[in-house]
Amino acid sequence: MKFMGTNELREAYLRFFESKEHLRLESFPLVPKNDKSLLLINAGMAPLKPYFTGLQEPPRKRITTCQKCIRTGDIENVGKTSRHGTFFEMLGNFSFGDYFKEEIIPWAWEFITETLQIPKDKLYVTIYLEDDEAFDIWCKKTDVDPNRIFRLGKDDNFWEIGVGPCGPCTEIHFDRGEGVITNVDDFIKAADEDRVVEFWNLVFTQFDKDEEGNYNRLSNPNIDTGMGLERIATIMQGVDNIFEIDTVKNILNKVSELSGVKYGADSQKDISLRIITDHVKSVTMLISDGVQPSNEGRGYVLRRLLRRAARHGRLLGIKGLFLTDIVESVVENYGLAYPNLKENKEYIEKIVSLEEERFNETIDSGMNILNDYIEEMEASKEKTLKGEKAFKLYDTYGFPIELTEEILEEKGMKVDHDSFKKEMEEQRQRARSARGESSYMGSDESPINKIEASINTEFVGYSNLDVSSKVIILANDNEFVDELSKGEKGYIVTEKTPFYAEMGGQVGDKGIIKTASGEAYVYDTKKNVGGKTIHYVKVNEGSIKINEEANLKIDFARRSNIEKNHTATHMLHEALKQVVGKHVNQAGSYVDDERLRFDFTHFASLSEEEINTLEDLVNRKIMEVFNVNTNLMTLDEAKESGAMALFDDKYGDKVRVVSVGEFSKELCGGTHVRNSGEIGLFKIISEAGVAAGIRRIEAVTGINAIKYMEEKQRLLKEACNALKCNEKDVLKKISSQNAEIKEKEKEIAELKSKLTSGVEDDIINSAKEINGVKVVAYSVDGIDGNALRDLGDKVRNKLSSGVVVLFSNVAGKVNLIAMSTKDVLDKGVHCGKIIKEVASIVGGGGGGRPDMAQAGGKNPQNIKDAIEKTYSVVEYLVK
The missing domain is CATH 2.40.30.130 (Elongation Factor Tu (Ef-tu); domain 3)
Structure with a gap:
């Protein structure tokens, strides 16, 4: 059996089925199109479901692909086992009502034994126990030893998902061990022990299961096969771990080099090396297909994988940012098969770098929160952190539960795992409810x-x-x-x-x-x-x-406005590349009859000068009255002509190229104006960030741009009337008034300071002693939050030992502050608990640390009652 590299194996498979008249399609993006049942593509056949269901005509009856896939269901096992990975590639060949068992079974045997040259005495075949047809074909159309064919039940060799298309399957297995397996029981035992490895599944979709459980024969049965590229690579390369095949091992070696940790020397550190390798590979592929980090959906999958990789980098002792170095290795090893990795390398690395920086910041924020929790636990002599607090650290701050456990363990503490798991399950339930029930394609049953x-x-x-x-x-x-x-x-x-x-x-x-x-x-x-x-x-x-x-x-008038906005998005895209940089790519758009919205890849807000330059460039090109032409051509011809294409889109054999003169050229199926002059006027109305590395411009064109400018002119006139000046003096007048306001604010602050300094002695003289602790509860009107904190600090310092709770009524709102000296904490004083109880009296809420807490309220008429409540709460705490 000859050694074959992973890239060589992929190409050999696709070329073999091309020789059997299959159309080779590039991998579909990881983000499903028109399929709400999936968050991410998780199987080779998933993007082809419309062809299997008859909802769409396939481009050819025979297709072969190597499909990128992501699965995160077993994420906790990644790195711990030899086969679990979140990213994998699935080789597949498919027939949509064309060939069937008689063709695919001998082809499969030919590919395995002749192309791959796997010894026949290392192979076993399983079939569905009732599939005599498959058994006969295996025996008559291949030279497999019939004694190496085993019949298994529905759980192993029958594919179905509820109702709908289904059928038996035959699986091909490789034997890593010695000796011959002679019966089904021994075969199952060998499979359970990982001696025998299944690497290719041929599904014969020949039935349609109805609601009553009947299996009705399909008039045009289909073939759906799947061979895990990583798994067959382990066989061809003589390794028993997907992390040791050539392409993946190259990435793992990079992680090992950066961390200074030798692979194989420490089993625990090996897990971290493998997790980083797998997760960065997945992250790179996801970003290359347009997924952005976020707190929900596929963006959350990306964020979780990236943060998990960063966390394990810390465990290995890697200092600073390192993930982009791993991304580079992923691109080196997979760029040949997936060219968009090379095209978008800079962008992918920037997103990863930004997210890793953000994670480092959240880790630090999480540490501060966790330290507060630990202080509270120490003050109340508790040893177990509540599950909801651990979950908040995990969910809100991206703080890994493992890190929380590790830090608590150093303090002799632990996490309440049962309540943490309950919070996790409730979150999953919310996510499931948000997705709702769906059909095979995730669409409604209309x-x-x-x-x-x-x-x-x-x-x-x-x-x-x-x-x-x-x-x-x-x-x-x-x-x-x-x-x-x-x-x-x-x-x-x-x-x-x-x-x-x-x-x-x-x-x-x-x-x-x-x-x-x-x-x-x-x-x-x-x-x-x-x-x-x-x-x-x-x-x-x-x-x-x-x-x-x-x-x-x-509606012609509406279409006309839509076309103006759509053509303007193309012109804006090109203008962004010229003004901001060639790295800019479209990340989404929305065009209706009122305005356009354009999302693009960039890592900083645009300056006023850049926005003005963009507007000016687009408007100048509008006034040059370019013809807008459309041409049909092949994708390769389109790219050679310089046309821009979206990197996460899948294109057919022929594409439509829309050109605005020589200024802009882009692949697009939408409708456009006949010449740029029809747009009339282009005006940007906003620019903002919408995600890490993604900016959004909103703009208007034509009559809507004129209306926008007229509204601005009307507002300017109203401002002039209010300021009692003409248009050219507006800024000067506003500047003058701002200076006056600042001066008045300074005077007010000085007066407030004099007022508060005059009441410090009165406040201290109001102190009561509760169970040996001095307690001050006092109300001062008209003092804002900052001044109240300053006053609280001064009173606490003069008090030297005790608790200070201050209230202030400012414009009908209540500010509260509670502070204590360190020595009374051991007696049971906890400002967070005091403020929580007291704030409820004035219709508010808040909290904080044992030695300082603050809150707000909306019922100042209850301040007197809240002062009395302060004394009773302290009395309860200090026993």
């Missing part, structure tokens, strides 16, 4: 998501805005119908349409569909889960009937 793949609507709306066509499908939310009557809402599908369906950031068209028997208002146009154009309608007059001829007319 009839419009069950339209057959053979039904298509021709979009003619690039050039025709008013067309005649035939109504071919009518539906409401519950079923397909033959008629929609006045007042009813529903869905219409026609043979042709000028209505653009929402896509690529551009909203769907609105307008009118009219037949001889009625008229319907189209209030939205969208694609269903199978990519069919659906008109969302409400019938205004009469009724719309199936098979009627209809006139479809879009």
